[in-house]
Amino acid sequence: MILYYDTKTGNVQRFIDKVVQITGWTAIRIQKDMQIEEEGHLVTFTTNFGQIPALTEDFATKNNAKLYSVTSSGNRNWGRNFGVAGDKVASLFEIPLAFKFELSGTMEDINQFIDIIKNQYYDSKRGSKKLDIA
Template structure:
């Protein structure tokens, strides 16, 4: 079973996650302040304030980085070099492989790419796999 842990403020990430689970049947858990996880999984979040990691996401990553296989973030290309940069910041700070970035709630192509990355390039591999770092 593949677990996705996500944070969404405007609904973009939640829409992306809902499409992914409709296709795959994977388990998704929305991050709350008191969320506790025991199963390894993949983090999907958003970027806020033109390049900041959301506080709830930061706290979650700080607690559970050791069992997060990858990080993916939503962003807005209008932010230029800060586009979905939360994924890069989390990846760098916690040594979690960067899976991908997508704009807003993602396109069908983004969703399929995410599924492919998680299922075929990561599944059953070790957390530190360099192969996953394709974003």
């Protein structure tokens, strides 16, 4: 399992580190102009009260055909804009939204994310609405 992720303040990094520690999955921080060879799941953050980070958008534009799902972090203080970058990526690139978590996530969030990725989407065909439970 490969997780491609974007982080700015370290919240997504901390979330990813915990997931990798529990699962042993591979995590790769996305870089400018990055093209991926292997399919995986995207984890990103929401910026500017509801925007997709520029690096995430560029990455998804170039690699959306190889992304199984998107997960986003956010802050519940943003109200309806909580984790909305995930909604926007899902809509723009027709990638299922897997999960949203606040800041760096709780252990419950981490376990729920792992369960969703491992049990609900591991072998599913892309475009499945099965994951739209966030």
